[in-house]
Amino acid sequence: MLDEKTAQNAMQIILHAGDARVHCMNALKAIENSNFTEAKEEMKRANDEIVKAHRIQTNTISAETQGEAGDYSVLFAHAQDTLMTIYSEINIAKRMIKIFETFDARLAKLEQKEKEDGHE
Template sequence: MSDKENELEALNMLSMQMILHAGDARNDIMEALKFCEEENYEKAEELLEKADKDIVAAHKLQTQTVQKEARGEDVTFSLLFAHAQDTLMTVKSEWEIAKRMMRIFKRIDEKIDGKKVIK
């Protein structure tokens, strides 16, 4: 195998790890939203924290590759890596929206119930 082929294989493996972390985060985000619907904010928050850890792990993998290019190293283009970045960005946005929605749900519940919901 040539050096270029080895680089592409390594980048593809890294990309798959990013996608797996992002996918796990997405699953946890969707599950957290289900718990929000049930007003189980504690469990929802746990899942969003877990999702955040996967997002951070995926972001660290992305950063390794981006920093190589920033240092002037030749980085092989990979459509799979571009897809992994897109997936990560989308899941991060979903996480941000879920966090905001949970705050909104809590406030609505506080107003309806006339009591403070544990944050």
């Protein structure tokens, strides 16, 4: 049977990771609208939440390595899987912001050049 502390930790990891996913998805929506400032703000919020989830995971694992009893838990394994999946999504979204910022800047430069050359 799963002890209450492990169950609470698992649920907190899932909660914070889920909140991180919401912010990450909001950032992707902002990227769609070329709103990179909002995207970066959402990614900061996503990062804050994923750090909270990671700390809970680390503290739980550290406690077990220091001798606290820790039985295998499907719920905790699910929480870890959720954490790592969303962490990967965050990393991809961060790269997408950089890619689309670069693309947007290059496109703006081309449009400006066309204006200057009289090709409006």
